Amino acid sequence: MATDYSICLGTAGWGVWHSPDAGKSWVRHRSPFPLNSRIQALAVHPSEPQTIFAGGDTGLFVSQTGGAKWERLGAEGDVPTIWSLAVDPVDPDILFAGTRPAGLYRSRDGGQRWEQLAVEIAKECSIGTPFVTSVMVDPGDHHTVWAGVEIDGVFRSLDGGDSWTHVETGLYDPDIHAMAIAATHPTRVFASTARELFASVDMGEKWQPLGIKAKWPLPYARGIAVKADDPAVLYAGCGETTTGENGHVLRSTDTGETWETLKLPAPPNSTIWGLATHRAEADRVLAFSLFGEVYVSEDAGDSWDKIPREFGEIRAAAWLPHA
Numbered sequence: 001m002a003t004d005y006s007i008c009l010g011t012a013g014w015g016v017w018h019s020p021d022a023g024k025s026w027v028r029h030r031s032p033f034p035l036n037s038r039i040q041a042l043a044v045h046p047s048e049p050q051t052i053f054a055g056g057d058t059g060l061f062v063s064q065t066g067g068a069k070w071e072r073l074g075a076e077g078d079v080p081t082i083w084s085l086a087v088d089p090v091d092p093d094i095l096f097a098g099t100r101p102a103g104l105y106r107s108r109d110g111g112q113r114w115e116q117l118a119v120e121i122a123k124e125c126s127i128g129t130p131f132v133t134s135v136m137v138d139p140g141d142h143h144t145v146w147a148g149v150e151i152d153g154v155f156r157s158l159d160g161g162d163s164w165t166h167v168e169t170g171l172y173d174p175d176i177h178a179m180a181i182a183a184t185h186p187t188r189v190f191a192s193t194a195r196e197l198f199a200s201v202d203m204g205e206k207w208q209p210l211g212i213k214a215k216w217p218l219p220y221a222r223g224i225a226v227k228a229d230d231p232a233v234l235y236a237g238c239g240e241t242t243t244g245e246n247g248h249v250l251r252s253t254d255t256g257e258t259w260e261t262l263k264l265p266a267p268p269n270s271t272i273w274g275l276a277t278h279r280a281e282a283d284r285v286l287a288f289s290l291f292g293e294v295y296v297s298e299d300a301g302d303s304w305d306k307i308p309r310e311f312g313e314i315r316a317a318a319w320l321p322h323a
Contacts, residue, residue, distance in 0.1 A: 002298060007286065007307075008052055008067040009294070010039030010316035016054055018067035022319075023294065023307035032072045034058045042316040043085035046092055046139075049280065050323050053111065054316075055082030055097060060111050066320045073111035079103075084135040088160075090142040096161060098132025102149050106161045117157075119164040125151040134179040140187060144203070148176030154191055156204045167204030178274070180224040182231040188255055190234070192221035197236065199256055210256045212238075217248055217261055223274035227300065229282035231255075235301065237287060239271025247272040249287045251301045262301045268293055273314060280321035288314045 003022040010016055015033035019026045033039075037058045045051035050066045059076040063069060084098035095107040097114070102121040105114045122130050127150070134148035145157040147164075153174035155164045168174070173193040182188040189200045191207070198207040213219055220239045227233035232255050239247040247268040250259045270291040277285055283300040292311035297304045 002281075002284075004322050005281070005284070006066040006068075006320045006322065007294070008042055008054070008063075008318050008320070009288070009311060009314050010042050010054055010056065011311055012038045012040075012313035012315055014312050015039055016061075016067065016070065017311060020066070020068060023296065023309065026309050027068075029070055032061065032070055034076070038081075038315070040081070040083045040315045041085040041097075042318040043087050043095075044278065044318050044320060046087055046089040048092070049321050052318060052320060053085055053087065053095070055085050056315075057081040060085075060097070062111065066322065074113065079105045079114050081131075083131045084133055084147075086135045086137050086145070088137050088142050089139045094160070096135045096137065096145060096147075098135040098147055098149075100129060100131030102130035102132050102152065104132060104135065104147055104155075104161065104164075117161050117164070119147070119155055119157075120166070121149055121155070122152040127151060133176055134191075136179055136181055138181055138187070140181075140183055146179055146181070146189065146204075148179045148191055149174070150177065151175045154179070154204060154207075167200075168207075169205060170200075170207035170209075171198055172209075173198075177222050178224045180226050180234070182226045182234065182255065184231045184255060188231070190224050190256065192224050192236065195219055195221070197221050197224070197256065212259075215259045216250060218244070218246065220244060220271060222271055223287075225275035225277045225285070227282055227285075228277050228279040233300070235275050235277070235285055235287075237272025237275060239290075242271065243290065244271050245269065247289055249275070249295070249301065249304075262297075262304065264295055264304050265306045268295075274317055276317045276319055278319055278321065284319065286317055286319050288317050290314065
């Protein structure tokens with residue numbers, strides 16, 4: 001297995017873990033992360049391959065060394081607990097953060113200062129307090145920004161975050177777990193929920209369920225990722241429930257119409273919570289279970305290796321090429 005890349009993991013209560021050698025060795029970063037930090041989100045800089053942002057309940061942090069060293073951006077408390085992050089691919093000084101309680105924030109100076117954006121998200125829901133599980137900037141049109149809320153559906157901005165529309169036609173389940181954008185023609189936007197994966201080909205005006213109950217081995221949909229060099233290839237993670245005892249990695253080569261269950265070296269111990277890809281090596285896919293297992297494929301999902309080290313509760317993951 002290749003070792004010329006780094007892995008960063010955001011965990012619940014253990015801050016950021018970093019491996020400089022593709023998972024062979026690991027360091028848990030203590031400084032500048034406060035004790036017991038919950039890192040919910042990681043976002044890789046679009047043009048600086050060694051820069052990565054991390055956000056959670058103790059604020060926003062950045063590494064310019066592929067995860068080896070970190071520094072705080074702004075002050076703790078500048079925004080509520082961060083659950084999702086996105087970097088504008090055209091102007092990387094513009095960052096978006098999704099929070100709990102559910103809110104959307106924008107920074108125009110790389111995360112030093114923030115403004116809360118005007119978006120009418122529900123204050124309460126069936127799980128108590130909603131939160132923004134996903135925020136994304138469309139790489140084909142950076143004025144288009146998306147946000148998914150657990151539990152209040154999908155919101156879309158066409159003006160870089162200044163104004164927002166709740167796009168919900170056909171999206172009968174507002175429990176958004178993850179989102180992804182595929183640069184197909186037309187562009188496809190995907191949103192996973194507790195029991196379905198939805199797709200839109202008209203900028204969210206209408207959503208279609210993909211019928212995963214009949215196509216997936218387990219019904220609980222979680223992470224989604226698009227192959228960096230082929231927008232028709234989609235990866236997804238599933239499980240039994242939020243904390244189920246099993247999980248699978250799935251792959252579609254036709255934008256979600258049909259699916260195959262990929263063979264992992266061992267049955268996962270819980271739901272496959274998320275996946276990570278990078279355009280530097282499109283065939284490399286990283287998948288992680290909620291309860292601390294990490295799997296890596298170097299051949300677009302045909303075969304997988306399990307990282308020997310296991311962790312606590314993983315909430316986010318990213319891999320970065322060496323400079």
